[in-house]
Amino acid sequence: MRFQALRGTTDILPEQVRRWSHVEHTARRLARLYGYQELRTPLIEETALFLRSVGETTDIVQKEMFRFEDRGGHDIVLRPEGTASVVRAYLEHHLDKTQGFAKLFYLGPMFRAERPQAGRFRQFHQYGVEAIGSASPWVDVEVILLCVRILEACGITGASVWLSSLGCRNDQARSAEALRKRLLPARSALCKECQDRLEKNVFRVLDCKQPGCRERGWAGGSPFLLCDACTAHLEEVKQGLAAAKIAFDDTKVFARGLDYYTRTVFEVRSAGLGAQDAVAAGGRYDHLVEELGGPSVGAVGFAAGIERILLASGQDRQPAQPAQKRHGVYLAIAKPALIAEGFRLLEQLRERQVDAAMAYDGRSLKAQLREADKAGVRFVAILGEEELTQRAMTLKDLEQGSQRTVPLDAFVEGVAKLLVSDTAAGVRHQGCGIRHQP
Ligand code: HAM
Numbered sequence: 267m268r269f270q271a272l273r274g275t276t277d278i279l280p281e282q283v284r285r286w287s288h289v290e291h292t293a294r295r296l297a298r299l300y301g302y303q304e305l306r307t308p309l310i311e312e313t314a315l316f317l318r319s320v321g322e323t324t325d326i327v328q329k330e331m332f333r334f335e336d337r338g339g340h341d342i343v344l345r346p347e348g349t350a351s352v353v354r355a356y357l358e359h360h361l362d363k364t365q366g367f368a369k370l371f372y373l374g375p376m377f378r379a380e381r382p383q384a385g386r387f388r389q390f391h392q393y394g395v396e397a398i399g400s401a402s403p404w405v406d407v408e409v410i411l412l413c414v415r416i417l418e419a420c421g422i423t424g425a426s427v428w429l430s431s432l433g434c435r436n437d438q439a440r441s442a443e444a445l446r447k448r449l450l451p452a453r454s455a456l457c458k459e460c461q462d463r464l465e466k467n468v469f470r471v472l473d474c475k476q477p478g479c480r481e482r483g484w485a486g487g488s489p490f491l492l493c494d495a496c497t498a499h500l501e502e503v504k505q506g507l508a509a510a511k512i513a514f515d516d517t518k519v520f521a522r523g524l525d526y527y528t529r530t531v532f533e534v535r536s537a538g539l540g541a542q543d544a545v546a547a548g549g550r551y552d553h554l555v556e557e558l559g560g561p562s563v564g565a566v567g568f569a570a571g572i573e574r575i576l577l578a579s580g581q582d583r584q585p586a587q588p589a590q591k592r593h594g595v596y597l598a599i600a601k602p603a604l605i606a607e608g609f610r611l612l613e614q615l616r617e618r619q620v621d622a623a624m625a626y627d628g629r630s631l632k633a634q635l636r637e638a639d640k641a642g643v644r645f646v647a648i649l650g651e652e653e654l655t656q657r658a659m660t661l662k663d664l665e666q667g668s669q670r671t672v673p674l675d676a677f678v679e680g681v682a683k684l685l686v687s688d689t690a691a692g693v694r695h696q697g698c699g700i701r702h703q704p
Contacts, residue, residue, distance in 0.1 A: 445483065445489040
């Protein structure tokens, strides 16, 4: 019987991991540059956290959570997003008191039981940023700027930033009332769920997946009415972005699939993604910290899907890997009886930070040399009876196409020196480098 990965989940194979690491490294580097610190939260959380934050009537909560009861009868979910967990951790560890304004980022898997398609998975990975503790529009600008910079650094070109405002809670109450009034005459034309949504959470009509509902919701333009303060906030965000030379489109109206947003919302769209064209999205959530039991402080953040970054930047279609400098050592042994001696040398090489490998299954020397070449190693060291008797190793340099004999006692030291001087000469090794960068 052969098993397969579950629908909507994928294995990330070693050659793809290189591209993933590049995105993760870029995201971490830029986050630090902007003063954000990494936070890691558990993959499982209490269900109530998301009912409270994302919203009971959202698709995420109603249809997409992997929800189960654990053996102790606790209602648990695999986290569908990161913002709620970050705010929970912020409060649980009193960062509101010790740090006040906290700038945090995270990288990791999220889970939503959606119908899988290109760019949409059930286990996907988000890079997210949350700035908690400020209501300043300049933080919105910083967060959007960081988002754009990361996508640019990952090679995404031609993406557009859609920027809008959902207004404060008062505005949202007014907007909901107006939208309800507008939709009520067409009630019977809405799907069953949207008829319910009219009373419970009318904004959800705006992102209904049934044909007709969404369109009716948007007919007549944006339903979001903004008070003067919210208009001024949006204006400041626009001015900040313009000053930073970040292009944005404020003519598009869109809904977010999570209920915690107030004021600024944005999505970064990339044409290359087809139907799933949001590569990153976020916004302000000025009431969430208080709703989860904390002080009344403003907050803003975004999350980008790593799979979508790779899709939108075309990195998933690029050749398997960039040409790499040959690196490391492969120890080939002439006969299986020499495994123990070979293994001892192998470990000594690794202690000297040299990438080292050998075959353990008694293959022919020829097969071992072929394997070494395929693996892209720099040196092959051959250990045979003769070498042991003469206490000297044959060292083949696959890059230079040369060969030399090295005294067995000086072998480990000698190889390490050769590779280190190579590194010092400015050779940068990708992947598993000979000398790992700290
Ligand atoms: P979201 O719009 O639900 O927002 O997701 C953000 C990003 O995650 C999307 O733009 C997309 O790139 C990726 N994504 C979402 N669902 C999937 C999926 N099923 N498969 C692949 N990628 C997916 C949030 O999650 C908010 N927590 C963002 C935020 C942070 N708002 C404020 N702070």
